[in-house]
Amino acid sequence: MSPRLNLLAPEVRANPYPHYAELRRTAPVCQVDPGGLWAVSRYDDVIAVLKNPQLFSSEGMRRATCPPWFEEAPFAQSMIVQDPPEHGRLRVLVNRAFGPAALSRLEPWVRQRCQTLVEQLPAEQPLDLIDAFTRPLPASVIGELLGLEASLQPLFKRWADDLTSVSSVAPGDTARKEEIRSTAREARQHLTEALAQRRRSPGEDMLSDLLATRVEGEALTEPELMSFLFLLLIAGMETTIHLLNHSVRLLMEYPEVLARVRANPSLLPKLVEEVLRYEPPVHAIMRVTTAETELSGVRLPQGAWVMAMLASASRDETRFPHSERFELERPGPQNLPFGHGVHFCLGAPLARLEARLGLEALLSRFSGFAPRGPVTWNHSLSVRGPRVLPVELFPSTSTYR
C-alpha cells in the first residue's frame, strides 16, 4: 500500500499540483495527512460536497475555530460555521450591507488607495512586495469597511495570524492560548468602539448599514454582528493578499502575458479570473459528514472530516481543457475559487475589484517586475501563498531586465 500523501510536506507545499493530479487520477476520494482527512479532488465531487450542506456540514469549520478553551471564540456565531436554515437568516441580513451599492460606494476609495500605495513603492531596489503593497491594500480596505483607525492596520497581520492558528495550538500550550485570547480581546475592543461610534453618528458606510438592516423586523444581535466583523477581518485579508501575490508571480513567469495586459489593460479582469483558477488562494475547505454516505464509490463514515479541494478541482482536466496551462483566453468567470452553494464568498466582487485596481495601478507605474530571492510557502491546509515575495520593480521609463 502506498503511504498517505502529506499535504503539509515541504515538497508538496512548494508545488502541490502534480500531487493533486495524481489524486484525481488514482484516488479521487481518499484519506491524506495530516490527520487522515478525506481529500475530495475531482471537480464534480467537490461541487457535490459543497451543494449538500445537509450531508456535508459546516460544523467542521466551527470545531476547527471554536475549541472549548477559547470561550469567546470570535467566529462562534458567524455564518461560515452555520448550516441552513440558520445560515440563510444571517446571510440575508448582511447581503444588503455588502451588495453592489456598497461596492460602488467603495470603488473610488479603493482606486485612490491603490494609487497612493503604488506611488510610495521604491523602484529598482529589492523589496518584499507583501510588506510594501499586497498586504497594506487589503488591510486598508478591510479597515475602511470596519470603520477602524488607519493606525491599527499594522496590527491586522498579528490579529489574523493568531485567530487563524487556533486549531494548531498544542493542548498543553497555555501561554499560546492566552496570547490568542488576548489578541481576540484587543480586536474586540477596537471593533466595539467602532460600532459605538457608528451608533452615535451613522454615516454612508457598511457598519451603519449593518446596524440599520432589518429583515422582517429583525436585526443582527450584538454577538452575531461582532462575529461577522471578525469574519470579514480574517476572510477578506489573507485571501486577497495571495490573489495579488499570485498575479504578480504569474506575470513574472509569463512575460508575454505581462506585455499583453500592459498594452491592453481591459484584459485585466480576464487575467484575474485565470489567476483565480490556476493559483486559487483557497486550496481546501472543510466539512463534516452528518451521516454515512458514498462519494465516487468510496464509503465515508458519519463524522468524517472532508476537504473539498478547490485548487485541485480548478485543474480538473475533464472540466478545463489543457488545465495545466495558464491561458488568458479561457472562458470565465471562474467562480469555484470562491466556493459553491450557500457559502459562496460574500466578498468575491470586492476581491475582484481590489485585484483589478491594484494591478492596474502597479502596471501604470511599472513596466515589469523581477524575482529577487526564493519564495517560501506558508504552512496552512486551507490557504496557500508565499510568506515573502522578494521582487524588484522597474519604472515604465526603464528597460525591464
Ligand code: HEM
Ligand atoms: C481572492 C479572495 C477571496 C477568496 C479566494 C475567497 C474565498 C472564499 C471561499 C472559498 C469561501 C467559502 C467558504 C466555505 O464554503 O466554507 C468564502 C466565504 C466567505 N468569504 Fe471569501 N474569499 C476571498 C475574499 C473575501 C473578501 C475580500 C471578503 C470580505 C471582505 C470575504 C468574505 C467572505 C465571507 C463573509 C464568507 C462566508 C460566506 C458564507 O458563509 O455564507 N472573502 N470565501
